[in-house]
Amino acid sequence: MGFSMVAEGLIHAYLPAATWRPLLENFGYSLGFLIVVLGRQQLFTENTLTVILPLLAHPKRLILWKVLRLWTIVLLTNLAGALFFATIVAHTTLFPTHIQQAFTEIAQNSLRGGFGLTILRGIFAGWLIALMVWLLPASEGTRLHIIIILTYIVSLGGFSHIIAGSVDILYLVNTGAVSWYTYLIGFMLPTLIGNIIGGVSLVAALNFAQVAAETTNSGNGNTQ
Numbered sequence: 001m002g003f004s005m006v007a008e009g010l011i012h013a014y015l016p017a018a019t020w021r022p023l024l025e026n027f028g029y030s031l032g033f034l035i036v037v038l039g040r041q042q043l044f045t046e047n048t049l050t051v052i053l054p055l056l057a058h059p060k061r062l063i064l065w066k067v068l069r070l071w072t073i074v075l076l077t078n079l080a081g082a083l084f085f086a087t088i089v090a091h092t093t094l095f096p097t098h099i100q101q102a103f104t105e106i107a108q109n110s111l112r113g114g115f116g117l118t119i120l121r122g123i124f125a126g127w128l129i130a131l132m133v134w135l136l137p138a139s140e141g142t143r144l145h146i147i148i149i150l151t152y153i154v155s156l157g158g159f160s161h162i163i164a165g166s167v168d169i170l171y172l173v174n175t176g177a178v179s180w181y182t183y184l185i186g187f188m189l190p191t192l193i194g195n196i197i198g199g200v201s202l203v204a205a206l207n208f209a210q211v212a213a214e215t216t217n218s219g220n221g222n223t224q
Contacts, residue, residue, distance in 0.1 A: 122194015
């Protein structure tokens with residue numbers, strides 16, 4: 001996911017400071033998702049849909065425990081990877097100064113707004129990413145289009161994603177621009193809450209209700 005920040009920063013740095021620049025630079029945000037999704041890697045926000053459906057179908061304590069365990073493992077490993085990537089970029093000369101300045105400018109956008117607004121942005125991001133996962137199995141030859149379009153809207157809309165956004169903010173933490181407290185309380189906690197609400201209630205629950213209704217109607221039709 002760190003390559004979302006890299007791609008955005010590179011495009012940002014080499015485009016003029018015009019009002020239309022965000023329309024192009026935000027396409028870079030999709031790169032990390034393309035790598036993760038097409039590479040079949042585990043991303044926390046994808047699991048707000050896939051593992052919740054079995055829990056909704058069979059709401060048992062054991063299944064809930066398995067969901068929480070999976071969420072914890074995937075989230076912590078995703079965040080560890082984000083921290084590792086951000087540390088390398090911030091403390092090496094891998095990118096020249098003007099590119100690092102672009103990283104800083106992009107990362108600061110993730111801190112706009114207070115706790116409540118960040119939760120709301122997280123809900124929209126969680127909704128769109130989980131919706132992307134829902135659409136992919138039926139996408140056939142349009143997988144690239146779905147991933148790029150939906151993640152592009154997440155970035156262009158300034159919606160908060162727990163992993164992609166963590167790379168940005170952890171880069172600022174490593175450069176000393178913000179504190180760990182700002183990351184943990186100002187970004188990570190409200191974004192995590194929002195992503196879970198968006199992925200679970202606005203996508204998984206609604207789609208489960210639709211599937212359950214279709215199953216019921218099908219069963220009623222078979223008994224007639």
